[in-house]
Amino acid sequence: MLIPLLYIYLQLEIGKVYSQKIQNQQTVSGIISNQNELPVPGVNVLIKGTATGTITNLDGYYSIRASVGDTLVYSYVGYQTIEKEFTRGYMGDIIMQPAADALSEVIVNAGYYNTTGRERTGNISRVTAAEIENQPLVNPLQALQGRMAGVEISPASSHPGGAVRIRIRGINSLREEGNLPLYIIDGMPVNSTPIESNSLIGNRGIDPLNNLNISNIESIEILKDADATAIYGSRGANGVVLITTKSAKRSNGTGLEINMYAGVATMPNRLDLLNTQEYLQVRNAALENDGQGITERNAYDLLVWDQDRYTDWQDFLFGGSSETLNTNLNFSGGDDLTSYRIGGSFFDQGTIYPTDYEYQKITGNVNLNHHSKDNRFSIAAALNYGVDDNTLAGNIDLNASIFALPPNAPEAFNSDGSLNWEDWNLAGLDNPLEGYYNSNVTTSNNLISNINFTYELFKGLQLKANLGYTHYSSEELWKLPARSNNPQDSYISSSYHLSNGRESWIAEPQLIYDNKFSKLNLQFILGSTFQENTSDQTSFQGYGYASDNLIGNIAAAETILNARNVNSMYRYSAVFSRIGINWNRKYYLNLTGRRDGSSRFGSNNKFANFGAIGVAWIFSEEEFLKKLNFLSFGKLRSSYGSTGNDQIGDYGYLDAYEPTVGPGGLIPVGLANPDYSWEVNKKFEAGLELGFFQNCLETEISFYQNRSSNQLVGYPLPYITGFNSVQANLPATVENKGWEFVLHTRNIENSNLAWNTSLNFTIPKNKLVAYPDIEESSYANTYRIGEPLNISLLYEYTGVDAETGRYSIRDVNEDGRYDYQDQIIVFNANREFYGGINNSIEYKNFSLQFLFEFVKQKGTLNLFNAGPITNVLDDVLVNNRYQQFSQSVASQTAYRNMSESNFTITDASFVRLKTLSLNYSFPEEITKSLRFKELQLYIHAQNLFTLTPYEGLDPDRPNTGTSFTNLRSITGGLRINI
Incomplete structure (x- = not known):
């Protein structure tokens, strides 16, 4: 009797305890992120001593029932395990730090x-x-130079605001605009086509990313292979650039971030040219060789101009200092449900030229995150707005x-500050600063907004919607007063007006499933895209202003010419899906597919299918390899798939007309072709990733081969057809293949000193694989089968003729003249290899980071013509590579032929100290005080500094010798967090 009663009593007591425990249980939820504040999916959350647990979803979110006093254990491969006691005030958010052997565990944005x-x-x-935010640059893509394997960045010009040329794994298309990557900013696609400009900002136009604040960028990811880009379908044919801005974080208070810097930029290089006495020596020798007498007509520089005068024109025209100022303010705050971040910046940059023009940019950003108490619903909104005002590129191309x-x-100027025309007119020349008083004001506004809604239907299944809107507008006014030009030319004051507008919206509903079944982890995404882009451009010219003060006022113009308005609409829709499977965190399979529809094709070709498969095997997890103590990590991966390309003009499949100058008429301007279809890029990749000695040394080797076929071009037509070209698919195939090497090392790591090194190295190959009957096409003198697209066809240089003393080239067919049939030398202007080495050193409160960029390439250098009334490189006096000094017609013809020959080819390789940063963080006791x-x-x-054998100004522009893009700058700054 006693035993049954005791049993009943114990059951009642246990029941009370259990009931009390159930009553004390609460829902614990939060976001788990890494040290870069990015969500970490797949983290195991376990109540210590029990089998109760869960894992975080793709957004790093988790939810679990626990009692006060329980210990929550957070664990994930490659991160330090964290144990937290659950108290009533516990928020649930966790920031995980990488384990000492886990540099490979970096969260990356895959779109x-x-x-x-x-x-x-x-x-x-x-x-x-941390790598890019303090660089005094206008465009964020410039900050990537030398930092990424497979990514080439080339600035457009020395003027800020010019469109940067970015090539991700080479040139895929015969069309320049067909090689643009896809830009995604906070989930919102941004048109990557440069904005047209009349100014001298850059020959490619204005970059659409100029209005972004570099200091507000959290990360930039570049998606390269088919596995990474196929989910974007036709938009990802040339790679994808994902830009993520800094977001609001959960907090229980407010904070203020202040970051400001100031500095100067100067021209880093000069050409070694002749001084006055050396120049006169060459000129006198030329006239003597020609057997000519010295007259004011053929030697005004010797008879009319001052023989003792010397001007360093390089120093005069771009020897100034460009001052730079940047200020950033960001205010953040919130609670456990809602957080926000509001900021703004001001950027100002002057010019190295003898003008007082400048570039100014003002940006604003708002970021808001909110989630419900049960964490089933969340909303994230981001807005970036920028206004810039550019007056740097309105006058002459200096x-x-x-x-x-x-x-x-x-002298270029008179004593009163006006242009000196008299002395130059005596020589029959124009002042080199002709156009000095021209002015150009280009003002642009750019709004990029995005909002994400997420709702958890049940555990593992989420409904998500991504909505975005962008609006870009620019106004350009180029004033050309008559006083900027030679009075003898009777120039009429004029103005050029250009306005551009772009607007787009996107809606992407998605269904996301993420769950784990024993050793199997399954991720599934099903979504669709609806996108619309509209663009509008208006341009005209005004002539005949009575006063310089009235230039630009259309009502004061005597005549309006070339008025033009062009607008277009582009619509895009798609259905996409992804299935991600991993077994025991060892074997991975990734399947992506997308069906795209584009308004740029005729009714028979509007839709196309694209997809990819990616696989990976982490072989270091195999039992037979775990005994290798030196091997920390090993992975084999591969992918294959196809992406498309629809980067062509709108309405090419329709006939196009424009109104005639006189009323009531139309003229055809575009020839219809309803049958052209999608350009297709097929991509293959294989990669090996290894980590040694607890990942103190990590390396990645990748091989890629991309083939782009069914090339979309504007096919040139004979003049008699009345049209310049017709949109068509050409039977051409372009191949890009190469090797990429990435190396990370932790050289030293202790409590006081840490030294890390990163290396990236790329060997690219580009060639035209096939083009049937190219000899009979309009591209017969542009491309060669088996050669890269970026080539020049040159004459074969045969030296200085011993009899005439002039440059000579080979007459291949011996017909007595030089034409395209004699251009047998193929010059490859592509890089042989390129890369960068970055070092990061931290010692107590100091940190030092420096990046070396290196490039192996050939370039061309114009040696100038020694003899006529022009300055030349100073080695003309000691180097026998030049022809005999002369200003005769025959000599100048020989010079022109030589400048189109392989004699101009030179080594343009370089090693450049791209960035150097030194930081000091004040000790905690000072900051607290x-x-x-x-x-x-x-x-x-x-x-x-730059180490290079290239004799031109800038090896980044290796095919002219006289242009440059990179200024040397030094800035000092202050960062405060309050």
Whole structure:
């Protein structure tokens, strides 16, 4: 009797305890992120001592029932395990730190989902805010130079605002505009086509990313292979650039971030040209060789101009200092449900030219995150707005022909500040600063907004919607007053007006499933895209203004000419899906597919299908390899798939007409072709990733081969047809293949000193694989089968003729004349290899980072013509590579032929100290006494020096010799967090 009663009593007591425990249980939820504040999916959350647990979803979110006093254990491969006691005030958010042997566990943005460096099956390169935010640049893409394998960045010009040329794994299309990558900013696609401009900002136009604030960028990811890009379908044919701005974080208070810097930029290089006495020596020798007498007609520089005068025209025209100022303010706050971040910036940059023009940019950003108490519903909104005002590119192109100016040429200005025309007219020349008083004001506004809604239908299944809107507008006014030009030309004051508008919206509903079944983890995405882009451009010219003060006022213009308005609409829709499977975190399979529809094709070809498969095997997890103590990580991965390309003009499949000058008429301007279809890019990749000695040394080797076929071009037509071209598919195939090497090393790591090194190295190959009957096409003299697209066809240089003393080239067919049939030398202007080496050193409160960029390439250099009234390189006096000094017609013809020959080819390789940053963080006792969270001083330098055999100004522009893009800058800054 006693035993049954005791049993009943114990059951009642246990029941009370259990009931009390159930009553004390609460829902714990939160977001788990890494040290870069990005969500970490797949984290195991376990109540210690029990079998109760869960894992985080793609957004790093988890939810679990626990009692006060329980210990929550957070664990994930490659991160330090964290144990937290659950108390009533516990928020649930966790920031996980990488384990000492886990540099590969970096969360990367793959577009529609997040993955890790360990688990990705595709090729994705990434840079973070710490690497780029303090660089005094206008365009964020310029900050990527030398930092990524497979990514080439070329600035457009020395003027800020010019469109940057980015090539991700080479040139895929015969069309320049067909090689543009896809830009995604906070989930919103942005038109990557440069904006047309009349100014001298850059020959490619204005970059659509100029209005972004570099200091507000959290990370930039580049998606390269089919596995990474196929989910974007036709939009990802040339790679994808994902830009993520800094977002609001959960907090229980407010904070203020202040970051400001100032500095100067200068021209880093000069050409070694003749001084006055050397120049006169060459000129006298030329006239003597020609047997000519010295007259004011053939030697005004010797008879009319001052023989003792010397002007360093390079120093005069771009020897100034460009001052730079940047200020950033960001205010953040919130609670456990809602957080926000509001900021703004001001950027100002002057010019190295003898003008007082400048570039200014003002940006604003708003970011908001909110989730419900049960964490089933969340909303994230981001808005970036920028306004810039560019007056730097309104006058003459100062780095075009100034190198040829004789050193004893007259003053450019009179004593009263006006242009000196009299002395130049005596020689029958125009002042080299003709156009000096021209002015150009280009003002642009750019709004990029995005909002994401997520709702958890049940555990593992989410309904998501991504909505975005962009609006870009620019107004350009170019004023050309008569006083900027030679009075003898009777120039009429004029103005050029250009306005551009772009507007787009996108809606992407998605269904996301993420769940784990024992050793199987399954991720599934099903979504659709609806996108519309509209563009509008208006341009005209005004002539005949009575006063310079009235230039630009259309009502004051005597005549309006060339008025034109063009508008277009582009619509795009798609259905896409992704299935991601991993077994025991060892074997990975990634399947992506997309069906695209584009309004740029006729009714029979509007839709196309694209997809890819990616696989990975983490072989270091196999039992037979775990005994290898030196091997920390090993992975094989591969992918294959296809992406499309619809980067052509709108309405090409329709006949196009424009109104005639007179009323009531139409003229055809576009020829219809309803049958052209999608350009297709098929991509293959294989990669090997290894980590040694607890990942103190990590390496990645990738081989890729991309083939782009069914090329979309404007096919040239004979003049008699009345049309310049017709849109068509050409039977051409372009191949890009190469090797990419990435290396990370932790050289030293202790409590006081840490030294890390990163290396990237790329060997690219580009060639035209096939083009049937190219000899009979309009491209017969442009491309060669088996050669790269970026080639020049040159004459074969045969030396200086011993009899005439002039340059000579080979007459291949011996017909007595030189034409395209004699251009048998194929010059490959592509890079042989390129890369960068980045070092990061931290010692106590100091940190030092420096990046070397290196490139192996050939370029061309114009040696100038020694003898006529032009300056030349100073080695003309000691180097026998030049022809006999002469200003005769025969000599100048020989010079022109030589300049189109392989004699101009030279080594344009270089190693450049691209960036150098030194930072000092004040000790905690000082920051606390000032009530700061952080106080940091830093010095940053760009392009400090370049080692190169190239004799031109800038090896980044290796095919002219007289243009440049990279200024040397030094800035100092202050960062405060309050």
